[in-house]
Amino acid sequence: MQVLEVIWIIFQVLIGYNLVLPMLLFILYQFRKRSYPLVSAPAEADYAIIVTAYEQVTAIPDVVSSLLLLNYSNYLIYIVADKCDVSSLHFTDERVVILRPEETLASNTRSHFYAINRFKRPHDRLTIIDSDNLVDPEYLNELNKLFNQGFEAVQGIREAKNLNTTYACLDAARDIYYHFYDGKVLFSIGSSATLAGSGMAFTTQLYRDSLEHNEVKGAGFDKVLQSAILIRNKRIAFTDKAIVYDEKTTQSDQLVKQRARWINTWFKYFKYGFTLVGKSVANFSGNQFWFGLILLRPPLFIFLLLAVLCTFINIFTSMLGLALWLGGFLLFVLGFYIALAKSDTDKRIWQSLINIPKFIYFQVLSLMKVRRANQHSVATQHTYNSSANNNVKLKDNES
Numbered sequence: 001m002q003v004l005e006v007i008w009i010i011f012q013v014l015i016g017y018n019l020v021l022p023m024l025l026f027i028l029y030q031f032r033k034r035s036y037p038l039v040s041a042p043a044e045a046d047y048a049i050i051v052t053a054y055e056q057v058t059a060i061p062d063v064v065s066s067l068l069l070l071n072y073s074n075y076l077i078y079i080v081a082d083k084c085d086v087s088s089l090h091f092t093d094e095r096v097v098i099l100r101p102e103e104t105l106a107s108n109t110r111s112h113f114y115a116i117n118r119f120k121r122p123h124d125r126l127t128i129i130d131s132d133n134l135v136d137p138e139y140l141n142e143l144n145k146l147f148n149q150g151f152e153a154v155q156g157i158r159e160a161k162n163l164n165t166t167y168a169c170l171d172a173a174r175d176i177y178y179h180f181y182d183g184k185v186l187f188s189i190g191s192s193a194t195l196a197g198s199g200m201a202f203t204t205q206l207y208r209d210s211l212e213h214n215e216v217k218g219a220g221f222d223k224v225l226q227s228a229i230l231i232r233n234k235r236i237a238f239t240d241k242a243i244v245y246d247e248k249t250t251q252s253d254q255l256v257k258q259r260a261r262w263i264n265t266w267f268k269y270f271k272y273g274f275t276l277v278g279k280s281v282a283n284f285s286g287n288q289f290w291f292g293l294i295l296l297r298p299p300l301f302i303f304l305l306l307a308v309l310c311t312f313i314n315i316f317t318s319m320l321g322l323a324l325w326l327g328g329f330l331l332f333v334l335g336f337y338i339a340l341a342k343s344d345t346d347k348r349i350w351q352s353l354i355n356i357p358k359f360i361y362f363q364v365l366s367l368m369k370v371r372r373a374n375q376h377s378v379a380t381q382h383t384y385n386s387s388a389n390n391n392v393k394l395k396d397n398e399s
């Protein structure tokens with residue numbers, strides 16, 4: 001019986017620390033904010049902007065229009081239209097390069113390297129943009145501020161392009177939470193921001209070194225990429241000034257398929273967390289330790305459901321345990337509130353929080369589809385019409 005009790009305690013600790021980790025990180029953030037000196041750099045580094053599309057190009061004109069409004073001159077846009085009909089795409093600006101692979105790639109990394117191997121010139125840096133994204137005109141200038149501090153990888157912030165449904169608002173709330181703790185806070189305490197799949201930039205050499213000989217099939221290339229960067233003990237910087245507007249899920253079936261892929265990638269790649277924690281001990285690296293700990297954390301809804309289960313069991317087994325779990329939930333709620341309160345959150349997102357149980361329900365359905373996740377399209381189907389109902393106001397360059 002004692003062995004079972006020890007196992008039960010260990011299990012609770014492994015689940016419960018996820019509830020208090022955000023507040024622990026926030027406390028460290030309050031005392032360990034770091035600043036980084038600028039280093040000499042060219043006025044305008046040469047960027048390759050890689051836009052990947054799979055099966056659909058309906059949103060491509062919008063993203064290209066926003067990219068052409070960048071307050072920057074030294075860049076080219078590479079559109080990799082994988083398994084797409086490009087007959088409707090017509091751009092007169094010579095900065096736009098349309099690439100149509102002869103064979104289906106069905107892979108983010110394959111699409112990226114398809115573009116890299118066809119660069120018109122040797123770009124210093126590259127940035128990844130999804131086909132449904134829009135970018136702020138100062139996007140590249142803000143990335144440069146971090147590159148000019150000596151970093152080789154930078155994650156910007158993905159803000160909501162649309163808040164037109166409850167699902168979109170809750171999706172945005174989740175993103176705000178992760179951007180705050182896994183981006184701003186982690187980077188500020190000396191670790192690295194997690195990569196978000198788009199709105200991220202790298203020196204071209206670092207990207208090639210990290211993934212050129214490590215083909216990633218299915219979703220999750222960003223998980224492999226960030227691990228490859230951290231294994232080298234390099235840091236991924238974060239800036240909430242380099243803004244990419246990302247389309248949020250608007251329908252339940254869209255949410256289920258998308259989350260099934262994301263959950264699948266966690267089960268597939270969380271092992272990298274053990275590798276980084278182990279290396280952090282050998283290297284005395286806080287960068288690798290904190291990042292590895294974050295990689296081991298289950299998706300939000302999974303550890304919340306397990307925490308609820310543990311709390312319920314403790315009602316019948318341990319009043320002390322029950323008190324600890326209730327305290328853990330209070331700290332988590334406080335941490336979630338802090339993330340939203342410090343992120344200028346839209347009131348529609350606050351109002352949507354009452355529907356969190358429904359949001360979790362659909363993610364449980366996603367969990368049931370994890371085994372077949374990669375059978376779904378490798379890209380989320382976009383149904384939101386940004387031209388007809390756009391929350392993002394992009395302005396042309398002003399003199």
